[in-house]
Amino acid sequence: MNLYIHTIGCQMNVYDSEQIALRLQAMGYQQTDRQGNADLILLNTCAIRDKAEQKVFSYLGRLAELKAQKPSLIIGVGGCVAQQEGRKILSRVPFVDLVFGTRSLDRLPALIHTVQAGKGPVVDVDMTDTLGGLAAAIPESAQAGICRFVTVMRGCDNYCNYCVVPYVRGAETSRAPQTIIDEIQGLANAGVREVTLLGQNVNSYGKKEGFCDFAELLERVSHIDGICRIRFTTSHPKDLSDRLITTFADLEKLCHHIHLPVQAGSDTVLRRMNRKYTRDAYLERIRRIRAACPGIAVTSDFIVGFPGETDDDFQQTLDLIRTVGYDGLFAFKYSDRPLAPAAKFPEKVSEAVKKDRLGQLLALQEKNTFRRNGDLVGTVQTVLVERRGRRLPALEGEGDPWTGRTSGNKVVNFIWDVRGGAGTEPAPGRLVDVTIQRALAHSLWGMPVTGTESTAPGEVDAACGSFAQKMAG
């Protein structure tokens, strides 16, 4: 039987889709990348961004013909939109067989059995699951890749006024440390070299359950052989502990990049968003991070046009962006979410103003990104090779480029053949020291250090040590 999963949205959804595939393998389903071949189509949805529901319903509309041609085809909708809309999905799209929420993954095989037995449609948006059964998603080594995401906690207790996560993903719940370690060990055995630990607010990891804190979890992950780099996202500024900040200096494998969403630069807007920190408190966190880890790359998220945001508020946001000098950022125009309190806030900002502010903000950041990338020209960066890069016409005849990322999460392209001396060709998973020669808007170009070797996966831990010493020096 063939399974086709269409995933919309964030990395957490990508991870959940892998979890789903793993559970359904045991039922005899194999994944296909051709929708027309599927016996089961699952749509894993996201409600965070604008027009999420419309996207889901228009996708489902396009499946009507397929279902008419093959009535035995099972169609299911899961994720945040399923959690938010529940049974309403069935009344809008009667040929849907299954609606499952964000905490129904362990029950999914049983739900599909019910549909197969002709007892559908079924709806399960119960949120009582505690993640106790969240299995280690260890893929076949052939599919493992070099970099993987691992969810360490789900849900959120912060209730920012614009956000639906606490309503559709439930309260913060952490996985037991040993299940995370076992999963990452399995990934390392399958050839993975870099893991990104995921959670809506990783800084709260383990607090409710009495597990170790997040800094200790990072340390335990760093002891796993074969894993060379560790990243994490996302951090809430109010919960970013001094202990976690010093971890950037102490843990060799922890990459020198932090994503710290601020959302706005005005205290008035931050208060109305219910972010629970001030602009000054945020800037103090940034100062401490940079003191502990000079040169660390800092990125963030912004929302423009939150209800009541004045021109002066927006200028304060631009000022904060100039002050911090981010390496990169994600910015969005505010839009109402059905379950979020801000949907009822008056003083909505017009679309035209939101569009104009977003344009100003992105233009400012483009200059920042270019400048921060330019700061790396002339430095030597250790690059974890991920794949062959895209050939540039200007480099015709120079050989195929390789692409990978620095510790600071910058994409670097380089051509191995132009480097002097012998040495083993790079391959995905190897580490290469590259002198940065050119900064582009979204990537860097460099040349491997003369005579350098690329480092084999088996030598990865030693290479990480030398990389850390270099950074410290």
Ligand code: SF4
């Ligand atoms: S911290 Fe705020 S924005 Fe982030 S998931 Fe929680 S409620 Fe949403």
